[in-house]
Amino acid sequence: MRFFILTTAMLFSFSAKANLDAKFAQDEMQSLAKKSKVQLSDLSMYASVGEGENLKVLLDNNGTKLMIPASISKIATASAVLATFPPGHKFKTQIWITGDVDKKGVLKGNVYLKGGGDPSFVSENMWFLVNAFLRNDIKRVEGDIVVDDSLFDKMRYDISRQKERVDRAYDAPVGAMSFNWNSINIFVRPGAKSGDDARVYADPENEYIRLVAKTKTKAGGGEVFADRKEDPKFDGDLLHVGGSIGVNAKEVTIFKNITQPDLWSGYNLKAFLSQRGVSVTGAVKTGNTPSTASLAAEAESKAIEAIVADMNKFSNNYVAEMLTKNMGTLKKEKGVTLADGMVAIQEHMQALQIPKDQYHLESPSGLTRENKMSSYAMWKVLQHLRNDFRVQPEFLQSLPIAGIDGTLKKRMKGTNAERWVRAKTGYINNVVTLAGYAGLEDGRVITFSFIYNGATDEAAVRQYFDNLLKSLLK
CATH class of the missing domain: 3.40.710.10 (DD-peptidase/beta-lactamase superfamily)
Structure with missing residues (x-):
């Protein structure tokens, strides 16, 4: 019952x-x-x-x-x-090369970073792409890194978006060759004592980003901020980090969007190659991949x-x-x-x-x-x-x-x-x-x-x- x-x-x-x-x-x-x-x-x-x-x-x-x-x-x-x-559909990001590679591993030609519209291309993908590139036994590039962003147009922020920008990955600029959500993290930690300069780091570090750090450590703390500045002699993003941080404060993170996805991606490729011992003597610029180029490496995106x-x-x-x-x-x-x-x-x-x-x-x-x-x-x-x-x-x-x-x-x-x-x-x-x-x-x-x-x-x-x-x- x-x-x-x-x-x-x-x-x-x-x-x-x-x-x-x-x-x-x-x-x-x-x-x-x-x-x-x-x-x-x-x-x-x-x-x-x-x-x-x-x-x-x-x-x-x-x-x-x-x-x-x-x-x-x-x-x-x-x-x-x-x-x-x-x-399971995946987008592809590729590295193409022109010129010859001599017995010492010197490429006398350009490296072309070709974007395939992958919105999920991040540091892990770049490592994979660079590792695949290294299997070509290239140790030095006597030429330029040319970023091919031509799959999409150059409209970074479509007119359909609201005019007010937000420094978050969800409002980042768009490009066929994009990297790390086209955003950068700035980390700020206090110095050893009040009055010291704060410790400021950019992640990822590369030549596209230039930090001007003017943040101080204070006993009473304060607020940390980062402003984008204009410099006609610099083709990347110049960021001034200011304000103050408490001597016992925890690490502060500031998110900033970059403005040029193509150059941003190219400079990051250069930095990743450098970390693996591959030097590039030329510049980072934009352009189209020539029909005579050879495929040197390829990385696939996450599944759709x-x-x-x-x-x-x-x-x-x-x-x-x-x-x-x-x-x-x-x-x-x-x-x-x-x-x-x-x-x-x-x-x-x-x-x-x-x-x-x-x-x-x-x-x-x-x-x-x-x-x-x-x-x-x-x-x-x-x-x-x-x-x-x-x-x-x-x-x-x-x-x-x-x-x-x-x-x-x-x-x-x-x-x-x-x-x-x-x-x-x-x-x-x-x-x-x-x-x-x-x-x-x-x-x-x-x-x-x-x-x-x-x-x-x-x-x-x-x-x-x-x-x-x-x-x-x-």
Whole structure:
């Protein structure tokens, strides 16, 4: 009898979850909005549970209203990318050479660093590329390092981005030959005693970056900053590091974007070659790889699904633009623009039969106020990604997990929604968005798209979205 009672209780709990319906969801949406002082007129929300014949629409509040989606625009970008490039697809970065190598290992010619549009090309990849280059038994280059950045155009910051720059990897400049997210880390540590110069380091170190360190150690501490300065005699980035740091303070990290991805990559190649004992006598410059050059080394990127995860987990606009330009290379061999890649996204949206009057996309990242989308249109993209087995696993693993990682690491932590919500976040001034999936213990999945455009404090809107999801998952 005791076993029967326990089983009945378990079945009742299961049944309660299985009876989630539209009335409950609508009531919760309205009740929580009132408590959070969020106006329903400022919201476009659409959500469903189940699939196929068992699909139920749970929420539809201004579902077809055009709104600014901010960074959940990357869901449409990810969908187009995964439809364009099969799982496991990789981009290639190459070193080509001209001239002859003598018996002493001297190359009397140029080294060409050719970018293949890899947004994930970082120090580990450069080491791999240099190690492969060393197997050509070249110990000295009596020529230049020429960076071939010609696959993409020279537009580093597309006009679709907001004009205000942010010194973070997610807002870095774009180039077919890019390195370390086109960003540098500056580390500052206090000196031995008050009045001493602080210790300042750049990572990675190379000739492209010049640091002018004027940071002091003070008993009372202070603030450390880095400003970019202009110097017509220097073709890299000149950074002045100033301010003060407490004598007992921990290391301070300053993030700065570089301005010229091609030269930045070339100088880093020179530095990595130097560390392996290969000297380069010439300059670092830009140019095209001649048809007479020979392939000397090649490095592959991470798989495309891992790069999409880099984009979505951390809402990286740089990766979004790099991937979009890569889609443009399928129809254009050189000088690919962001507009060329946006054609692929537009064609993908049309293939999914998204109503044309419910979206307008100019930017793949969403860092703009020009993008417009309804919550229903975004829901349609999410439903496609959920139901197409060819892309579903790759897309799902790219999303931030509530309470665990990415932009949802600190949200819904320690609640019933932790690990049960996987979603893309979005935010620009007066815009807060969240779209993705919420799993129920009975195996069903809620697909949701929440878009807010209004003046309510963004923290309150985020909390409203989180509370609504927690309520639906009870």
